[in-house]
Amino acid sequence: MTATSLAVAGCGTDANGGGSSSTGSASSTIQIWEGYTDTEAKEFAHLVSEYEAQHPGQKVDTLFVNNDDTLQKVLTAVKGGSPPDIAYLYGSWAPNVAQIPQVVNLTQVVQKSGVNWNDFYVGERDVASVNGKVIGIPALVDNLAVVYNKKLFAKAGLALPTANWTWQDFANDAQKLTDSSVKQYGTAYVTPGTEDTVWHWESLLWEAGGSLLTADNKQAAFNSAAGLQSLQTLQTMAVTDKSMYLDPTDSAYGNLFNSGKIGMLVTGPWDLGSFPNVDYGVQVMPSYPGTSAGHQTISGPDNWVVFNNGSGQVSAAEQFLLWLTAPAQVKAFSLATGDLPTRQSVADASGFDTQMNKMLPGVSTFISNLGNVKQARPQIATYPQVSKVLGNMVVSVLLGKATPQAALASAASQVNAALAAGS
Incomplete structure (x- = not known):
């Protein structure tokens, strides 16, 4: 109940934390390939429906693709001229993903006012960046x-x-x-x-x-x-x-x-x-x-990657991702699934670790341990x-x-x- 109410409460905010936004209000439908199952799938579907409710005319179609197979399927789709607008891709693939011409450079997007790129942990930002270019927005973070x-x-x-x-x-x-x-x-x-x-x-x-x-x-x-x-x-x-x-x-x-x-x-x-x-x-x-x-x-962070299917599709995809990865939605997803928060401000919020521990005892140590992620594996193909x-x-x-x-x-x-x- 707590997670659901938080998800609803968070869905009236855009990436800047303000009221609901209809930027690029022309109708559009974006397609996302993701590999969520069980609790994650349920919460993701809930967030998608809330986004659509708060952004009239904006539709998000989701397609389940096993995460292990996504890169190969994306490459095949790119060759056929039909990549998804957004795909969930393992962070370890980032250097290979960066070589795909249709991948959108998000460097300027994440520097927009209100996105607070530095709120994502350094280990996440390092994995989302290849040769100084941001090719993804963090979708998941973990550690040992x-x-x-x-x-x-x-x-x-x-x-x-x-x-x-x-x-x-x-x-x-x-x-x-x-x-x-x-x-x-x-x-x-x-x-x-x-x-x-x-x-x-x-x-x-x-x-x-x-x-x-x-x-x-x-x-x-x-x-x-x-x-x-x-x-x-x-x-x-x-x-x-x-x-x-x-x-x-x-x-x-x-x-x-x-x-x-x-x-x-x-x-x-x-x-x-x-x-x-x-x-x-x-x-x-x-x-x-x-x-x-x-x-x-x-850490082995994963990324949301945007593909270029035209400026209108790219704009709609970016708008959805900035909303999805804003603090309110990050908090809702973590509390519903037990996944670690991708943003430091969420992790540091008063009472958050206690709420997480009630659902998954001991997970608060993993949350604080994100501060010990100081390096990333080499970002090379x-x-x-x-x-x-x-x-x-x-x-x-x-x-x-x-x-x-x-x-x-x-x-x-x-x-x-x-x-x-x-x-």
Whole structure:
């Protein structure tokens, strides 16, 4: 009820927070491709209907497209001359999306009075921008933190994690939480070798003070002391202590955590609703003492992207997106779905985190953790090739097939070759 009333209350405002706007009041219909399901789909449909009610003559047609398939479908539609007006696209695709001629440059749009572009978190803005050009408006934001089982910590006689903990603390706790006799592990790591494998490691690299690539994105930079430290952390748990459950399915870990067989997970807010059987807590990622990097995390923001189907369509699409991503609608969507707010002003609003926690316990830590998103993955078209190499590197260490030193050296060589070929 709260979310619904907020959505209704928010729908009379335009991007400037003023009364309802009928800018470009000529009738128009825009088409949006989105991949929402369940609660998200219901709330998005509700917001669309409210927008149409507040903007007479403006129609929004939505088409469900599986998010994993959207880029390929968009490319096909562009070739056929029939792209949607707006599409929901993964942020990791941004460099490839930026190369599509029909993608609208939103740089001047987001600088309009009242949009408050800087209200979006820096991690979101970085992913929505390619070579200084804004190619999308943030549609979703998340991050990684540690979700832990309070009961298992108490059973092992361990103090609950604090915001000051280190990766050594994490490894020590993981070892003490492990009980091979009942197939209980201290922690887990996803090992399909995909980007999910990679981005969990990248946050450790950053916290150790390292960088993935050089500043010009021309060379690998991870074959460093920081790279070695980050991989050694994982090696200790996976190979030496055997306190880490390795999950090649990228899904089994959730059921194991929910059944009390894993003590801690590095995961995101999307998993919280999957743990009804666990009295869990959430804490920020550990840090490495002695570095200036401090506590960091990584985010995987997604974007709303506009395609050029003529000036009238573009104008109508921009108007809808600025309304949809204004604070009132961002707040309504988060309270209805549990998704993290894409705007800092919404996150900082009095009582907001309490409301979110009532719906999804512990999510407030993920909200505050957005402030620890200080870097983004390289915005280069060759990142998918880089990611594949890094995924194989991390898995080889976790499986004990390569030492961190050898894995780093081999991966750096392959990444340099991929970067050279792609330039």
